[in-house]
Structure formats: C-alpha cells, structure tokens
Amino acid sequence: MSNTYFEILRPGIxxxxxxxxxxxxxxxxxxxxxxxDQRNYKLCNKIVDNDLxxxxxxxxxxxxxxxxxxxxxxxxxxxxxxxxxxxxxxSVEDGICYKNYILEGEEQIDIISTKNTVYGYLAVKGGFxxxxxxxxxxxxxxxxxxxxxxxxxxxxxxxxxxxxxxxINKEKKIHxxxxxxxxxxxxxxxxxxxxxxxxxxxxxxxxxxxxxxxxRMGIRLSGHKLENIVSTNIKSEGLVRGxxxxxxxxxxxxxxxxxxxxxxxxxxxxxxxxxxxxxxQFTPGSIINFKxxxxxxxxxxxxxxxDETNRYLNECN
Amino acid sequence: xxxNISNLGDAAVYxxxxxxxxxxxxxxxxxxFNSLSKLIEEHKINGINNITPSYNKLIIxxxxxxxxxxxxxKIVLDLIVDNKINNNHKKIKIPVCCDDEFGLDFNRLSxxxxxxxxxxxxxxxxxxxxxxMTGFIAGMPFLGDINKDIRCDRLETPRxxxxxxxxxxxxxxxxxxxxxxxxxxxxIGNTPQKVFDPSNxxxxxxxxxxxxxxxxxxxKKDYLxxxx
Numbered sequence: 001m002s003n004t005y006f007e008i009l010r011p012g013i014x015x016x017x018x019x020x021x022x023x024x025x026x027x028x029x030x031x032x033x034x035x036x037d038q039r040n041y042k043l044c045n046k047i048v049d050n051d052l053x054x055x056x057x058x059x060x061x062x063x064x065x066x067x068x069x070x071x072x073x074x075x076x077x078x079x080x081x082x083x084x085x086x087x088x089x090x091s092v093e094d095g096i097c098y099k100n101y102i103l104e105g106e107e108q109i110d111i112i113s114t115k116n117t118v119y120g121y122l123a124v125k126g127g128f129x130x131x132x133x134x135x136x137x138x139x140x141x142x143x144x145x146x147x148x149x150x151x152x153x154x155x156x157x158x159x160x161x162x163x164x165x166x167x168i169n170k171e172k173k174i175h176x177x178x179x180x181x182x183x184x185x186x187x188x189x190x191x192x193x194x195x196x197x198x199x200x201x202x203x204x205x206x207x208x209x210x211x212x213x214x215x216r217m218g219i220r221l222s223g224h225k226l227e228n229i230v231s232t233n234i235k236s237e238g239l240v241r242g243x244x245x246x247x248x249x250x251x252x253x254x255x256x257x258x259x260x261x262x263x264x265x266x267x268x269x270x271x272x273x274x275x276x277x278x279x280x281q282f283t284p285g286s287i288i289n290f291k292x293x294x295x296x297x298x299x300x301x302x303x304x305x306x307d308e309t310n311r312y313l314n315e316c317n
Numbered sequence: 318x319x320x321n322i323s324n325l326g327d328a329a330v331y332x333x334x335x336x337x338x339x340x341x342x343x344x345x346x347x348x349x350f351n352s353l354s355k356l357i358e359e360h361k362i363n364g365i366n367n368i369t370p371s372y373n374k375l376i377i378x379x380x381x382x383x384x385x386x387x388x389x390x391k392i393v394l395d396l397i398v399d400n401k402i403n404n405n406h407k408k409i410k411i412p413v414c415c416d417d418e419f420g421l422d423f424n425r426l427s428x429x430x431x432x433x434x435x436x437x438x439x440x441x442x443x444x445x446x447x448x449x450m451t452g453f454i455a456g457m458p459f460l461g462d463i464n465k466d467i468r469c470d471r472l473e474t475p476r477x478x479x480x481x482x483x484x485x486x487x488x489x490x491x492x493x494x495x496x497x498x499x500x501x502x503x504x505i506g507n508t509p510q511k512v513f514d515p516s517n518x519x520x521x522x523x524x525x526x527x528x529x530x531x532x533x534x535x536x537k538k539d540y541l542x543x544x545x
Contacts, residue, residue: 024357026367026378027350028522029452029495029513134518143455143496145515187326235338236450236459238369238376240329261452262371270326273381295386298327302381 002129004071004105006159012064012111014216017055017128017147017159018121022136026261030145032241033138033257036119036216036280039309040078046316047076047100047172048125055130055137055147057122057159060216063111064153068103074166075109076100079120080178082112098174100125102166116180117281126164142217142258174315182286184275185293185301189244189267194230199250202226203268203290208252210286216258219282225250228266236264242271242279256280272298274305318345322393324386325376332375332393338461338489343449344400346370347526349393351402353377362392370526371450372459406527408445411493411508413484413532414540419507421483422472426503429469438534440464441505446491448528454496456513456522460530462489475501482507484532493524509535509543 008015018041021034035041035058042052057064063083076099077083083095086108095101095109097120103109114120130137130147137147144150148157192200202224213220232248239245243255245265254271255263257280271279272293282288293301318334325331332349334342350370356362364384369376379389415438417423423434430437446460463486471487476499479485483494485502492502495513512523524530535543 021366023366024368026369027451027526029455029457030521032367133515143513143515145455150515187324190323190325190331235336235372235374236453237371237374238452240325240367240376240378242326242328260454261369262450263453267325270329272326273328295324295327299381299385302327306382 002071002160002163004073004161004163005069006066006161007069008064008153008155008157008159009067009108010065011153011155011157012059012062014060015064015153016058016139016141017130017137018058018139019055019137020053021257022134022138022140022146025134026238029261030134030140030143031258031261033136033140033146035121036257037079037121037277039277039312040119041121042309043098043174043176043312044076044078044121044123046313047078047098047174048074048123050123050125050127054123054127059111059120059122060114060118062113063120065111066109068105068107070105071161072102072104072166073161074100074102074125074164075122076172077111077120077122078176080115080117081120082115084110084112086110098176100172116283118283119281124161125166126162129160129162140258172316174312176312180278180281182288183291184279184288185272185291185298186244186269187272187293187295187298189269191234191266192268194228194266195246195268196227196229199226199228204292207287207289210282210284210288212284214284216256218256218259219254219279221252221254221288226252226268230266232266233264234266236262239263240270242273242276243267244269244271254279272301274298274301319349319393322390327386328381329376329378330386330389330393332377334373334375336373338372338449340447342373343447344527346373346375348398348400348402349375349396350526352396352398353393355402365389369452406529407525408529408531409524410531410533411510411512412535412539412543413506413508414535414537415506416537418537419483420505422503422505425472426467426469426505430467432466437467437505440467441486441491442532442534446530448524448526448530450526451522451524454494454498455515456495456524457492458512458522458524458530460491463491469503471501472503475499479504480507482509484508507540509540511545
C-alpha cells in the first residue's frame with residue numbers, strides 16, 4: 001500500500017468518488033450512480049494516462065481543499081472549475097482545467113468552485129487505493145455503498161493514491177469547448193398520453209426553471225404545471241436515468257444517476273443519452289426547454305456525441 | 318404473458334405484462350428477469366446494464382455504445398423463458414414491534430378502517446405475504462396483499478424522514494424502510510432485523526421477489542435486545 005494521500009482540509013459540498021457506474025443492481029434497489037458528467041470524468045482520466053474507467057473525485061459547486069502527503073503526483077481537473085495550486089513556497093498558481101500538473105508533498109489543491117455548472121472531476125495518475133463494490137468504485141450515499149463506505153468525504157478524511165511512475169511526464173492538454181445549450185432533447189415517455197393536449201404542447205414549447213431541489217438523485221423543474229387527465233399515479237415500475245416523471249403537482253422531475261430505482265409517477269418523456277451530461281450540469285436558476293426527437297435521431301445524435309468524446313480523447317494521444 | 322414491448326428513451330426496453338397486479342403476472346415478470354439474468358451471467362448476451370422487475374413490468378437498460386433498442390428487443394422476444402430458474406423462493410419471518418413509539422399511524426388507520434389497533438395488528442400478522450419486487454431504496458421489499466379491511470391510502474403529506482426499519486402499509490401493499498427515507502406509507506411498527514446488508518455481497522437483500530414473508534410481533538424489550 002502506498003503512503004501517498006490527500007488529506008482533506010475542507011471537504012466541499014458534495015465530494016465523492018465516481019466512475020462509470022454500478023450495473024446489475026437495480027433489481028435490489030441500488031441505482032447506477034457514477035459520474036454525472038461522464039464525458040468530463042473520462043477526459044480527466046485520459047489527461048493523466050489512466051484507464052478511462054479509473055475512479056475520479058467528483059465535486060459539486062464548492063470543491064475540496066486537498067493537501068498532498070508523502071509523495072509526488074500527476075493530476076488533472078476537468079469541468080468548468082476555478083481552482084488554485086498552493087505550492088510549498090506558499091506561491092499560489094491559478095489552475096487551468098483540461099491539463100496535467102505535478103503536485104509535490106505538502107502542496108495543496110484548492111478547488112474554489114465550479115462556474116455556471118455543478119460538477120467537476122479530479123483524477124490522479126495511477127488512480128486511488130480503493131476497492132470496487134459490485135464492480136464499481138462509485139460512492140452511493142443513498143445506500144451507503146461503495147468508496148468511503150458510501151459516504152461523501154468529510155474534513156480530515158484521507159484519500160490514498162496508488163504509486164505510479166512519474167519519470168516520463170509529458171504535458172497533456174485538451175481544448176474543451178465549454179459552451180452550453182439550454183435545449184434538452186427527449187423521446188416521448190411511456191405515459192405521454194396521460195397529459196392533456198395543452199400540457200403536451202406546453203412541455204415542448206415553454207421554458208422550465210431548474211429549481212434548488214436538485215441533486216445527484218434528480219432535478220426538479222418548475223414554471224408550468226403539466227395537467228394529467230388520466231391518472232397521477234401508475235403502478236410502481238422501474239426507472240432509468242433521464243426519465244422525466246410528473247407527480248400530481250404537475251412539476252416535472254428528471255432522474256439523475258442516484259435516482260430511486262422504481263417510481264409511481266407517469267413518465268412524460270426521457271432525456272436522450274447524448275444529453276445526460278449536459279442535463280446534469282444545469283445549476284438552479286437555469287432556464288431549459290425540451291425538444292422532441294425520434295429514437296432513430298437519438299441514436300444518431302449519440303453516435304455524434306461519442307465521436308466528439310473520442311476527438312477530445314485523441315487530443316491526448 | 319408479455320403483452321407489449323416498447324422503448325423507454327433511447328437506452329431502455331419497456332416490457333408490459335398487462336395491467337393486473339397479482340402473483341401470477343408478477344411470477345411471469347420474475348421468470349423473464351431470471352432467464353435474462355442467467356444469459357448475462359453466462360456472457361451469452363452483451364450490453365445490458367440493468368433489469369428492473371416490478372409488479373407487471375420489466376425494464377431493461379442497456380449501453381447504447383454497444384447495442385441498441387432493436388437488438389435488445391429481439392433478445393426479449395426470442396427469449397426462452399424458463400419458469401424453473403431460481404424458483405427456490407424462501408419463506409422469511411420478520412419480527413416487528415408495534416409499540417406506539419414505532420407504530421406511528423395507528424390513530425389514522427383506526428379512523429379510516431374503524432378498527433382498533435389490536436384488530437389491525439391481528440389482521441396484519443395473520444397473513445403470509447408475497448414479495449412482488451425490491452427497490453426504490455436499497456433492499457426495500459414490496460409485499461402483498463394485505464387484508465382488505467386494513468387497506469388505506471398514503472399519508473396526505475409524506476413524512477420527510479421515516480425511521481429505518483419502519484414497517485408500512487398502503488393500499489394492498491406492505492413494505493419495510495431499509496434506510497431512513499422520505500415516505501408516505503402508514504407506519505405500524507419497526508423491525509430490528511437487518512433487511513439490507515451491503516457487506517453481504519452475494520445477497521445484500523434479505524427478501525427477494527417471489528419470496529414469502531410472515532411478520533410476528535415482539536415486545537419492546539425483545540426489540541432492544543435484538544441480536545442477529
């Protein structure tokens with residue numbers, strides 16, 4: 001076991017370990033978890049030459065203040081993140097996302113905040129000393145499963161880092177396009193016809209507000225109440241990421257990675273896979289609108305999304 | 318039987334087994350779940366991430382970068398469903414303490430059902446329940462069907478925190494809160510028994526779909542001294 005670790009001097013708001021997610025446990029009631037923004041998660045691993053499915057630290061809004069103990073590491077941060085590096089001689093460096101840095105013992109990374117987005121990622125070359133639970137490193141704070149006993153990090157916690165060879169240390173960089181879009185593309189849900197004609201039209205034509213009641217489980221929207229003319233409850237059934245449920249109060253809720261595995265509210269629509277990263281990054285107060293696409297279009301858009309991710313990954317080869 | 322199959326978004330298949338909620342429909346769902354799970358374990362099919370059985374539905378989510386809706390749909394339609402896989406369903410006995418400290422909603426239930434607390438408990442204990450599904454929160458079993466005389470709607474305003482171990486009823490179903498959680502079920506007691514154990518990697522959930530469950534009453538003293 002390595003002696004190199006991060007000491008957490010400030011935990012941040014919601015700092016956890018995430019990866020691609022935990023599969024084959026929905027039937028027990030354990031959600032997929034995993035990084036909310038899968039593309040940025042992969043990119044931060046790529047920049048430090050890790051396997052794309054290695055564990056990374058995910059933080060939300062205010063991130064952690066980390067002090068490196070006993071060692072030397074190569075790390076990267078992705079997302080739209082304001083951070084500083086505090087060097088041993090007390091000089092403070094402004095951090096730049098999407099590039100790699102060397103950090104020595106006693107130096108600190110101060111992740112001040114994400115900008116206009118919610119989540120950011122930190123990867124360290126070689127990865128962390130963690131064990132997979134049900135084939136994933138992801139912290140699931142709802143079921144207390146996964147890294148750090150399924151809990152978010154607290155002050156004074158330690159995150160151990162695997163030893164890795166830093167002899168050959170090429171500078172790596174990705175030119176990431178941070179521009180965002182407020183249009184979320186969806187496929188009609190299995191209960192779309194539960195809603196009045198007017199509600200169906202409002203859903204695709206009007207804007208919705210992302211409320212403060214949003215976290216890794218889901219995003220609650222407000223702005224227009226969607227009238228249900230059939231039944232405001234269905235027999236509880238499975239959910240997946242991106243499902244938009246509408247409870248009796250008419251305000252839509254979008255399921256994110258830590259969602260309850262089953263639910264009994266009608267499903268008006270489902271966010272397409274290619275837009276899940278974008279969806280998860282909307283801060284409270286954001287205005288969004290929905291656009292309908294067909295299954296075939298969604299599949300083509302996903303191919304384009306994958307190609308774009310690969311283009312970014314290839315910048316680091 | 319499988320009545321209808323459609324897509325739920327671009328990365329899940331939605332299988333509908335009919336609108337009725339009963340053991341026969343649910344056992345059919347469970348057979349599909351078991352047959353598909355076996356193929357995944359044997360690496361005969363790829364790309365499926367999760368399968369969620371519920372009362373009368375089966376939702377299969379998949380990795381859109383390796384497969385797609387039509388491929389998974391075909392797997393489901395071509396599936397040879399083996400009703401005998403894993404049908405060694407268990408019988409499980411769950412202790413429950415119904416002292417007022419734990420049975421939070423007896424006043425409400427008595428108002429609605431016109432039965433005394435003792436009568437409600439007797440009707441509740443005097444039945445073997447079938448586990449339709451587990452989920453929402455980790456390991457939470459959805460059991461049924463409870464006696465018609467003690468059926469009751471959800472609370473008008475759900476609780477922000479239902480204590481861990483709470484045993485609840487609503488409509489024809491009973492459940493156990495495996496974690497402290499928000500919830501709107503009528504709470505009649507609390508069990509000291511561990512119903513979800515993440516350290517048991519093979520079978521973290523004590524109760525699985527298809528299992529049979531009986532509740533028996535214990536005193537507060539037994540509750541406090543409970544040792545598994």
